[in-house]
Amino acid sequence: MSKSFLALVLLESPATPDMVALAEAIRARHPELPVEVEGGREEGARQGSPLIRCGNELVAVMSMPAPVPEDPGLWSRASTIWPQAKAVAARHRxxxxxxxxxxxxxxxxxxRLTTAVIGALIATMPQCCAVVWNGKVARPADLWLDMSSRSFAPYPGYPVSLWIDILPFRSETGIGAVTMGLSEFSEREIQFETHKLPLATLINKVDGLAVYLxxxxxVVKNGDxxxxxxxERFTVRYRNSDQFGGLPVFFCIDHAA
Known part of the structure; x- marks a missing residue:
C-alpha cells in the first residue's frame, strides 16, 4: 500500500520558511535522520527552493499567502478537544x-517523516498556529511541536493522535466513539459502541485498536x-455505518452490551 499525505500548517501571517534553518532544526530534533537542503551545499542553497531531502525522501514545503479553504465540519470536530480551534482558524492569514x-x-x-518536518517548521517559525492533517484532523501548533518530537519513536509511542481523531457520540446502546482519519491507514474507520464501559475506557480501547491498525x-478481518x-476481547465486524452516512467502519460492540 502506498500513499502520500498532505498537511497544512496554518500561519497567523504569511511567511516563507528558511530551508537552511529548517534543516538545522530537523537535525537537532532528530539526529538519526540525514537532512540536506535540495540544490547543493547549504551555503549556496537557493533561498526560494521548496525542497528538502530527508534520508532518501524529498519533502516539499510550499508557502501560500492565503488562508486554507473553509471547512466548518473540520473545525467543529477539532473544537471538541480544542476549544480555541474555530478562533484560530478564523484569524490565520x-x-x-x-x-x-x-x-x-x-x-x-x-x-512519521511529514510529522517530523512539520515539528521542525513550528520550531523555526513563530507564525505557526495550527496544523491540518490530510484534511481530516486539526491540532494546535504547540501540541504538534511537543508530540512531533516522537515522530520516530518505536510502536506504539509515535504520535497517532496527531493523525486521527476519536470522537464520542450518543448511541442506541449508550455511548460510542468513532475515528476520523484512520481510513487513510487501514481503509476503514472504527465505530465502537457500549452501554457499560465508561467513556475513558471506551476511548482507550478505540485508541489501542487504531494504533494497532x-x-x-x-489486517483485522471481519469477525476477528x-x-x-x-x-476484554470484543468482535470486529465490517459494516457501513448507519449513524455516519454509510462510512465504512470496523464496527465493535463490547460483549456486555
Whole structure:
C-alpha cells in the first residue's frame, strides 16, 4: 500500500520558511535522520527552493499567502478537544503545504517523516498556529511541536493522535466513539459502541485498536476479535455505518452490551 499525505500548517501571517534553518532544526530534533537542503551545499542553497531531502525522501514545503479553504465540519470536530480551534482558524492569514514527494510512499514512514518536518517548521517559525492533517484532523501548533518530537519513536509511542481523531457520540446502546482519519491507514474507520464501559475506557480501547491498525495496516478481518485479554476481547465486524452516512467502519460492540 502506498500513499502520500498532505498537511497544512496554518500561519497567523504569511511567511516563507528558511530551508537552511529548517534543516538545522530537523537535525537537532532528530539526529538519526540525514537532512540536506535540495540544490547543493547549504551555503549556496537557493533561498526560494521548496525542497528538502530527508534520508532518501524529498519533502516539499510550499508557502501560500492565503488562508486554507473553509471547512466548518473540520473545525467543529477539532473544537471538541480544542476549544480555541474555530478562533484560530478564523484569524490565520497564510499557510504552508507539506508533503513527501514520490509515487511509492509507505504510509507509516511517510506519516512519521511529514510529522517530523512539520515539528521542525513550528520550531523555526513563530507564525505557526495550527496544523491540518490530510484534511481530516486539526491540532494546535504547540501540541504538534511537543508530540512531533516522537515522530520516530518505536510502536506504539509515535504520535497517532496527531493523525486521527476519536470522537464520542450518543448511541442506541449508550455511548460510542468513532475515528476520523484512520481510513487513510487501514481503509476503514472504527465505530465502537457500549452501554457499560465508561467513556475513558471506551476511548482507550478505540485508541489501542487504531494504533494497532496504523502499525499493521488493514489486517483485522471481519469477525476477528481484539483486546488485551480473553475477558476484554470484543468482535470486529465490517459494516457501513448507519449513524455516519454509510462510512465504512470496523464496527465493535463490547460483549456486555
Amino acid at each position: 497564510g499557510h504552508l503545504i507539506v508533503s513527501v514527494l514520490g509515487k511509492n510512499q509507505q504510509l507509516l514512514p511517510t506519516a 496504523v502499525e499493521h495496516g488493514p 476479535t481484539f483486546g488485551g485479554s480473553a475477558h
